[in-house]
Amino acid sequence: MKYLYRKEHLKAGFNSENYQFRIGELTSMTGVSARQLRYWESKGIIESIHRSGEQEGRVYKFKTFIKVMMIKYYLDTGYTLKSAVKNVEEKQKYLTLTRHIIFSALNGIVEVDGTVMLDLGNFDDDGQQRLLAYFDDDQQKVRYQLIDSDQMGDEDE
DNA sequence: ATTCTTACA
DNA sequence: TGTAAGGA
Structure with missing residues (x-):
């Protein structure tokens, strides 16, 4: 029996903060348009970091990518944006719990x-x-x- | 090349 | 929401 990775080596890979995307990337990853992403942000549904200086533009965290994916799923099944967001936010607390348990168990x-x-x-x-x-x-x-x-x-x- | 805001459809 | 304009 042999260790391939120990817990501390897995942390960086699983740390979602290490994955960030610009708006064009998020668009191709989720199928949600840049226009929608900006609109959702103006409504407080999602967050972005505004990069200062040289490389202007929005930067999205992995957490936001997941949320956008989930909202997109409900939109595609016929929900309104409002109810899609409600569904997603109800489920997010269970996802957080799941992530905590899995990552602390691993x-x-x-x-x-x-x-x-x-x-x-x-x-x-x-x-x-x-x-x-x-x-x-x-x-x-x-x-x-x-x-x-x-x-x-x-x-x- | 990509993204930004504004504004009109 | 999409698209176009006009800048950064």
């Missing part, structure tokens, strides 16, 4: 017998067992495996 990425697995941290209160999760490509589902914590450091790099 302890690293390991490889066991050639299979890449997520280290989900201690399974029991006294820290004897570690919970690992991996994806079964054949059955298209998540599988779990327990491993003794004292084996976790083996073959470390």
